[in-house]
Amino acid sequence: MTDSAPKFDDFLPGGRLAAVADGESRTDLLGLTRTELVREMEALGEKRFRADQIFNWIYFRGVTDFAAMTDISKPLRARLAESFRIGRPDIVTAQLSEDGTRKWLLRLSDGNEVETVFIPEEDRGTLCVSSQVGCTLTCSFCHTGTQPWVRNLSAAEIVGQVMMARDELGEWPTPSDDRQITNVVFMGMGEPLFNYDAVAAAVDLIKDEKGLNFSRRRITLSTSGIVPEIRRAGAEMRVMLAISLHAVRDDLRDDLVPVNRRWPLAELLAACRDYPSLSNARRITFEYVMLKGVNDSDADARELLRLLEGIPSKINLIPFNPWPGSRYETSAPERVQRFGEIIRNAGIMATIRTPRGRDIAAACGQLKSESVRIPGWKRRGESKEGHARA
Numbered sequence: 001m002t003d004s005a006p007k008f009d010d011f012l013p014g015g016r017l018a019a020v021a022d023g024e025s026r027t028d029l030l031g032l033t034r035t036e037l038v039r040e041m042e043a044l045g046e047k048r049f050r051a052d053q054i055f056n057w058i059y060f061r062g063v064t065d066f067a068a069m070t071d072i073s074k075p076l077r078a079r080l081a082e083s084f085r086i087g088r089p090d091i092v093t094a095q096l097s098e099d100g101t102r103k104w105l106l107r108l109s110d111g112n113e114v115e116t117v118f119i120p121e122e123d124r125g126t127l128c129v130s131s132q133v134g135c136t137l138t139c140s141f142c143h144t145g146t147q148p149w150v151r152n153l154s155a156a157e158i159v160g161q162v163m164m165a166r167d168e169l170g171e172w173p174t175p176s177d178d179r180q181i182t183n184v185v186f187m188g189m190g191e192p193l194f195n196y197d198a199v200a201a202a203v204d205l206i207k208d209e210k211g212l213n214f215s216r217r218r219i220t221l222s223t224s225g226i227v228p229e230i231r232r233a234g235a236e237m238r239v240m241l242a243i244s245l246h247a248v249r250d251d252l253r254d255d256l257v258p259v260n261r262r263w264p265l266a267e268l269l270a271a272c273r274d275y276p277s278l279s280n281a282r283r284i285t286f287e288y289v290m291l292k293g294v295n296d297s298d299a300d301a302r303e304l305l306r307l308l309e310g311i312p313s314k315i316n317l318i319p320f321n322p323w324p325g326s327r328y329e330t331s332a333p334e335r336v337q338r339f340g341e342i343i344r345n346a347g348i349m350a351t352i353r354t355p356r357g358r359d360i361a362a363a364c365g366q367l368k369s370e371s372v373r374i375p376g377w378k379r380r381g382e383s384k385e386g387h388a389r390a
């Protein structure tokens with residue numbers, strides 16, 4: 001890590017890193033909390049109920065043009081359009097896998113790019129959203145981890161991925177049943193708990209009953225194990241939790257998921273044990289990537305059972321998706337089966353994830369964009385020399 005690289009504490013509440021400001025002069029209403037929306041309307045001299053009307057148009061109907069807001073007078077619509085916009089990320093590419101998985105490469109207002117994936121299954125449709133451009137962490141099995149962290153996404157950029165997917169799948173107004181997108185998982189690029197405030201604001205919008213209306217039980221935060229923020233998320237967001245576990249010993253997990261050096265297994269599992277409202281119907285998902293000869297022995301499976309004792313759990317075994325330059329091989333299918341059997345025989349739910357979207361590199365841990373970190377002087381349009389003298 002260089003001196004300017006972000007450190008763990010930079011991301012914790014009150015840390016120095018925040019989402020970048022949008023270059024557009026009009027305020028983007030997307031991503032504002034209900035309170036912020038009321039404040040914007042009051043600043044225009046409008047009553048609070050206007051905020052409710054606009055919220056409905058944005059999040060229930062998916063409208064991006066004020067002209068379509070037919071229960072608002074024409075002069076007010078024109079004033080709104082002068083001061084505000086309702087943003088969406090630009091779609092750079094949209095790919096459709098032969099198994100129905102969709103992957104979008106999205107360009108944000110500052111030119112950075114992230115990926116969003118939709119995975120349709122028989123009984124559900126999962127939208128996998130990104131929370132950061134790149135990732136600060138360097139989990140050794142993960143392709144995204146080879147892309148350096150560029151910046152955190154704002155709440156608008158996170159919720160914008162859900163809005164974009166609903167646009168693309170023609171899911172407006174918000175369907176009450178028979179939805180294509182039934183679940184939202186924060187399992188795309190980045191560590192969501194290193195971008196806590198924006199993720200929490202986006203979750204609030206995603207679960208708002210008068211808008212996108214996803215129940216808490218259908219929103220999952222997937223974390224590598226940021227213990228203080230797991231505790232905070234349990235108290236505040238109360239959504240479902242998935243842990244990228246991948247190893248049952250600290251020495252191995254230090255290598256596979258380096259954040260383990262800061263919050264080792266004992267601390268992580270204690271936070272999981274304390275996560276509120278756990279029950280057989282509300283379990284923590286433990287993600288476990290199967291790496292040949294590394295973490296896939298019978299003894300590993302038995303140790304996993306011992307570690308998770310007392311935590312309502314389900315285990316998701318993920319056959320490793322190789323990427324160019326990766327140093328691991330995927331476990332043989334019989335090994336994965338055997339590992340799963342040991343867990344199931346102990347009465348714990350274990351599923352083996354079928355790789356999805358392999359032909360479009362949309363599988364777990366494969367997301368990566370071309371975005372790179374641009375130094376501040378370049379973003380501000382200064383020359384390097386000018387910057388050096390300043």
Ligand code: SF4
Binds near residue numbers: 135136137138139142
């Ligand atoms: S697994 Fe998640 S936290 Fe680890 S490098 Fe990949 S994106 Fe980052």
